[in-house]
Amino acid sequence: MEDINVISENFSLLEDWEDKYQYLIELGEKLPPLADKYKTDEWKVSGCQSQVWLVPDYHDGKLSFEGDSDAIMVKGIIAVIMAIYQNKSAQEIKKIAVEKIFAKLGLQEHLSLSRRNGMMSMVDKIRYYADSFEK
Amino acid sequence: MYDVYKIRQAFPILQKLIDGKPNIYLDSAASAQKPKAVINIMNRILKNEYANVHRGTYALSDKITDKYEKARIIVQKFLNARSAQEIVFTRNATEAINLVAYSWAMENLHQGDEILISEAEHHANLIPWQIVCQKKGCVLRVFKIGDDGAYLPHEFTKSLSDKVKLVAVTAMSNVLGTIFPIKTITAEAHKIGAKVLIDACQAAVHQKIDVQDIDCDFLAFSGHKTYGPTGIGVLYGKSELLKSMPPYQTGGDMVDKVTYQHTTFAEPPSRFEAGTPAIVEAIGLGEALRYMQKIGLENITLHEQELVKYMYEKCREIKDFKHIGSLPNKGGVFSFQVGNIHPQDLAYVLGKEGVAIRIGHHCAEPLVERMGYNSVARASFGLYTTKEDIDAFVKAVAKAQKFFK
Numbered sequence: 001m002e003d004i005n006v007i008s009e010n011f012s013l014l015e016d017w018e019d020k021y022q023y024l025i026e027l028g029e030k031l032p033p034l035a036d037k038y039k040t041d042e043w044k045v046s047g048c049q050s051q052v053w054l055v056p057d058y059h060d061g062k063l064s065f066e067g068d069s070d071a072i073m074v075k076g077i078i079a080v081i082m083a084i085y086q087n088k089s090a091q092e093i094k095k096i097a098v099e100k101i102f103a104k105l106g107l108q109e110h111l112s113l114s115r116r117n118g119m120m121s122m123v124d125k126i127r128y129y130a131d132s133f134e135k
Numbered sequence: 136m137y138d139v140y141k142i143r144q145a146f147p148i149l150q151k152l153i154d155g156k157p158n159i160y161l162d163s164a165a166s167a168q169k170p171k172a173v174i175n176i177m178n179r180i181l182k183n184e185y186a187n188v189h190r191g192t193y194a195l196s197d198k199i200t201d202k203y204e205k206a207r208i209i210v211q212k213f214l215n216a217r218s219a220q221e222i223v224f225t226r227n228a229t230e231a232i233n234l235v236a237y238s239w240a241m242e243n244l245h246q247g248d249e250i251l252i253s254e255a256e257h258h259a260n261l262i263p264w265q266i267v268c269q270k271k272g273c274v275l276r277v278f279k280i281g282d283d284g285a286y287l288p289h290e291f292t293k294s295l296s297d298k299v300k301l302v303a304v305t306a307m308s309n310v311l312g313t314i315f316p317i318k319t320i321t322a323e324a325h326k327i328g329a330k331v332l333i334d335a336c337q338a339a340v341h342q343k344i345d346v347q348d349i350d351c352d353f354l355a356f357s358g359h360k361t362y363g364p365t366g367i368g369v370l371y372g373k374s375e376l377l378k379s380m381p382p383y384q385t386g387g388d389m390v391d392k393v394t395y396q397h398t399t400f401a402e403p404p405s406r407f408e409a410g411t412p413a414i415v416e417a418i419g420l421g422e423a424l425r426y427m428q429k430i431g432l433e434n435i436t437l438h439e440q441e442l443v444k445y446m447y448e449k450c451r452e453i454k455d456f457k458h459i460g461s462l463p464n465k466g467g468v469f470s471f472q473v474g475n476i477h478p479q480d481l482a483y484v485l486g487k488e489g490v491a492i493r494i495g496h497h498c499a500e501p502l503v504e505r506m507g508y509n510s511v512a513r514a515s516f517g518l519y520t521t522k523e524d525i526d527a528f529v530k531a532v533a534k535a536q537k538f539f540k
């Protein structure tokens with residue numbers, strides 16, 4: 001798993017969208033694949049144009065996630081989201097301003113509510129898990 | 136035919152750069168852009184001529200009522216209906232179909248009756264009938280289409296038993312582009328005494344619609360696809376049918392006589408237009424239809440056929456390009472899959488290149504699944520679409536292919 005600071009630094013070196021997308025694709029390729037047994041409706045994030053799965057894990061008071069998609073670019077975006085939220089407490093998760101991070105990366109359009117690609121639904125689901133593990 | 140480059144001048148949004156790129160708008164099947172004539176008339180009314188309709192006793196109200204009712208006459212002529220009383224203004228096609236489901240089907244269908252639709256229906260012409268079937272104990276029959284999207288006459292007639300009381304079909308598929316022979320379908324359905332509803336949402340944009348010639352009982356379309364505003368749609372219904380139907384919603388503007396305990400309802404179409412209608416939008420729709428008629432529906436069809444031919448030719452240049460709905464004589468709607476590129480991935484790159492397409496199930500989920508997909512990309516044309524738009528599309532797809540190699 002790449003560190004979000006490293007990702008951020010790499011992004012800042014990329015100028016046009018072609019290079020950014022290429023980098024996203026690479027990040028997606030590096031994302032550990034989700035076991036097929038999790039690729040079910042139970043773990044599916046609804047509201048996405050592609051199939052997206054998210055599986056939470058809770059260890060020593062920290063949450064981590066595994067995610068996957070059948071779309072390559074979406075997988076890259078998931079890799080970024082994973083890097084942002086990996087191994088954090090519920091409290092920490094709730095404090096993360098993910099929109100700001102995406103804006104800094106120049107990827108804000110991928111989290112906008114208007115684009116119905118549903119990446120925001122994934123963030124919502126992560127926050128939902130954070131809420132439920134807190135209790 | 137017409138000079139498409141001149142036509143484009145009438146559409147301000149097509150002159151604009153979107154994120155610094157020309158606007159290659161290939162999503163007209165979802166909603167069409169608006170010509171100046173429509174924008175201007177709506178602006179003018181809001182600025183100078185606005186009032187409520189049917190209510191005031193002053194000059195502005197009289198004038199706008201007159202315009203609103205004239206818009207109805209424009210729609211009547213557009214569809215060649217017998218009278219303006221057969222034209223009901225609704226919010227959109229979806230509401231028009233729901234109106235028929237609630238005010239006609241719920242009243243007239245009984246346990247064991249059947250409703251027949253095609254495999255190619257938009258959710259708007261599917262879900263209302265599912266609800267009717269659940270509530271009334273009717274059966275929803277679905278007749279098959281070909282793997283290429285073709286209408287198969289024997290599949291239709293096979294499903295058309297005398298239990299069928301309503302046939303509800305699209306005149307043109309919003310996913311496959313298939314044009315259904317609605318006149319023949321209507322004649323067959325009438326032979327066994329079934330009523331016929333036509334979903335003309337896509338067809339109304341692409342070809343001349345003549346409800347007397349088709350002889351359908353109901354027909355629905357949406358203003359926003361016919362170059363008019365959102366918030367306005369049309370239900371055509373044969374006069375005697377509309378007269379036999381109870382209101383869909385109740386309230387102001389649709390009554391004859393009201394006491395505290397009892398109300399008698401106005402005649403159609405007022406009976407079905409409860410509350411203040413979408414006045415400015417109805418007038419905008421009238422202007423949009425006039426705009427289309429000025430260009431000529433035959434010319435619009437010819438232009439589109441040219442584009443369809445050109446699109447098929449150009450797509451042959453793209454490796455692994457698969458058409459979903461591949462009839463040669465279809466309307467200007469192209470669903471497709473490129474190699475194994477996910478439509479979402481494709482849309483990201485096309486979006487960056489300024490090419491507006493739509494992906495997903497296009498509100499026809501069972502159809503997209505029946506064709507073997509859970510999401511497809513779709514490029515669709517309007518009367519302002521050019522061959523250059525298609526060239527730009529092909530170029531952008533080629534770029535996406537390089538990306539996702």
Ligand SMILES: Cc1ncc(COP(=O)(O)O)c(C=O)c1O
Pocket residue numbers: 164165227228229230257259260305307308309334336337357498
């Ligand atoms: C064939 C068809 N039917 C019905 C509809 C529904 O139209 P509206 O959403 O304007 O009610 C559409 C629009 O997408 C359509 O293409």
